[in-house]
Amino acid sequence: MRCLDQHRGDHLAGSGLPGVRPEVTFGAILRQAGISVEAFLSQ
Numbered sequence: 001m002r003c004l005d006q007h008r009g010d011h012l013a014g015s016g017l018p019g020v021r022p023e024v025t026f027g028a029i030l031r032q033a034g035i036s037v038e039a040f041l042s043q
Contacts, residue, residue: 027037 030037030040
């Protein structure tokens, strides 16, 4: 359990959401909006 807590702490330091990488969150938001990441980045 200690290992998992440390992992969460590392993510928390790197992004605004605990345990979620920024690029994953960004991709999920774009998918919900109906935009593919590739299409967004190629604009």
